[in-house]
Amino acid sequence: MLSKLTEKNIAREYDEVFYRYQREGSVLSARNVLPKVNGELKPASVLDVGCGAGAWLSVHREIGVKEIVGIDGNYVDRSILMFPEKCFFPLDISKPFDLGRTFDLVQCLEVAEHIPKHCSDVLIDNLVRHGSCILFSAAAKGQGGENHVNEQQYGYWRDSFAKRGYSLFDFVRPLIAHDEHIEVWYKYNVLFFARADELARLSTLVTSAFVDPDARVRDVSPPAYRLRKVLLRWLPVSLKTEIAVIKSRLAVRKLRAKEVAL
Numbered sequence: 001m002l003s004k005l006t007e008k009n010i011a012r013e014y015d016e017v018f019y020r021y022q023r024e025g026s027v028l029s030a031r032n033v034l035p036k037v038n039g040e041l042k043p044a045s046v047l048d049v050g051c052g053a054g055a056w057l058s059v060h061r062e063i064g065v066k067e068i069v070g071i072d073g074n075y076v077d078r079s080i081l082m083f084p085e086k087c088f089f090p091l092d093i094s095k096p097f098d099l100g101r102t103f104d105l106v107q108c109l110e111v112a113e114h115i116p117k118h119c120s121d122v123l124i125d126n127l128v129r130h131g132s133c134i135l136f137s138a139a140a141k142g143q144g145g146e147n148h149v150n151e152q153q154y155g156y157w158r159d160s161f162a163k164r165g166y167s168l169f170d171f172v173r174p175l176i177a178h179d180e181h182i183e184v185w186y187k188y189n190v191l192f193f194a195r196a197d198e199l200a201r202l203s204t205l206v207t208s209a210f211v212d213p214d215a216r217v218r219d220v221s222p223p224a225y226r227l228r229k230v231l232l233r234w235l236p237v238s239l240k241t242e243i244a245v246i247k248s249r250l251a252v253r254k255l256r257a258k259e260v261a262l
Contacts, residue, residue, distance in 0.1 A: 142229030
């Protein structure tokens, strides 16, 4: 079940400028991340859990993935989907679901922080039920954002996947660390997990990035961003949400003013 804060925010109405502002950032990030990831993993099918409008799925299609499926809540406006509606399944991702099949790659990007902590295991079970290769990112403690009720350190998610037989291969972040076209939450948070039976099929670049289960998962963000996280982690979720809402509104107003000027 989604948190009350999340439900309240979903109900907040945005205009087309806001949705375009969100989509453009996600699409630009995906176009700079996925060619590198898919170049190593070569997935023919992708499941996106918490897909939103489907910006990342649309880029998977652009670069040749043959089969895509997106899952998110029934609140998603079908008119803004960026992939075929027939490929969208309206499901509550904080509750168990089973599509009855697996995918070459399952992704869940910047979603887990919106799920109550007591539903974390259900979410991870949903992911591993549908594939042996998982592309995952979630807001780190102190990252801040709208309705981030479940920000966790990287090790929390690594341990959760490890309990299910999945190892961490931190190959994505080094490939995108200096790309200014990628939104920072993807740049600092994207991790790749794989089950043992997949190892023989993974490239050397991927397997060489294996992270020992007892090792600390590195925070690759710069010092200033780390300090920001230290300060923000002590703020209540409601205040961090208000800050994020104000920032998004200011960004939208700036974009709208720019369009009017043109």
